[in-house]
Amino acid sequence: MAKPSFVYVTYIATTPEKTWQALIDTSVMRKYWADPTDDDPAHENVSDWKPGSKWEHRRADGTGTVDIVGKVVEILPPRRLVITWARPKDAEDDSKHSRVAFDIEPHGDRLICLTVTHENLEHDPKMFEGISIGWPKVLSNLKTLLETGHALPRLPSVA
Numbered sequence: 001m002a003k004p005s006f007v008y009v010t011y012i013a014t015t016p017e018k019t020w021q022a023l024i025d026t027s028v029m030r031k032y033w034a035d036p037t038d039d040d041p042a043h044e045n046v047s048d049w050k051p052g053s054k055w056e057h058r059r060a061d062g063t064g065t066v067d068i069v070g071k072v073v074e075i076l077p078p079r080r081l082v083i084t085w086a087r088p089k090d091a092e093d094d095s096k097h098s099r100v101a102f103d104i105e106p107h108g109d110r111l112i113c114l115t116v117t118h119e120n121l122e123h124d125p126k127m128f129e130g131i132s133i134g135w136p137k138v139l140s141n142l143k144t145l146l147e148t149g150h151a152l153p154r155l156p157s158v159a
Contacts, residue, residue, distance in 0.1 A: 005121035020078030
C-alpha cells in the first residue's frame, strides 16, 4: 500500500456535527477557506454532497472561477468525507486526480480529532507543493473559526 502524500491532524474544541457543517456549508466555508496571509479571495466548495456527485472549489468573489474540481467518493455524516481533487483541465482524466479524506473522530464531550489525508499527488509536484502550504493555513483557519467563532485576521496587503 502506498503511503499518503500529505496528512494533517488537528484537535479542535468542537463537535463532530459543527465540524461536518463547516466542511459542507458554503456560508461557513467562505469564512475559513481564505488565506489569512495574502489577498487571495475566499473559496467555497459547491456540491449536493451525494456519492458520485461533482464538486467545485470556487472563488467566492463573484467571478465564479473554479480552481479545483472532483467527485464525492464517500460521505458518512458527521464522520467521513472523501473526494477526488483535480485541476479543471484534468477533470475528465481520472489518472490525474488525487484524493482527499476528511476523518472526524470525537474525543470526549466537545473535542474532535480532524485528520485530512491528501494522497495520490506523486504525478503533480506543483499540486503537492501548493497543498503542503495551503492545507495547514485552511485547517488552522477552520480550527480558529470553530473554537472562537471568527476566522484568523487577514494580514494587510504589502505594496
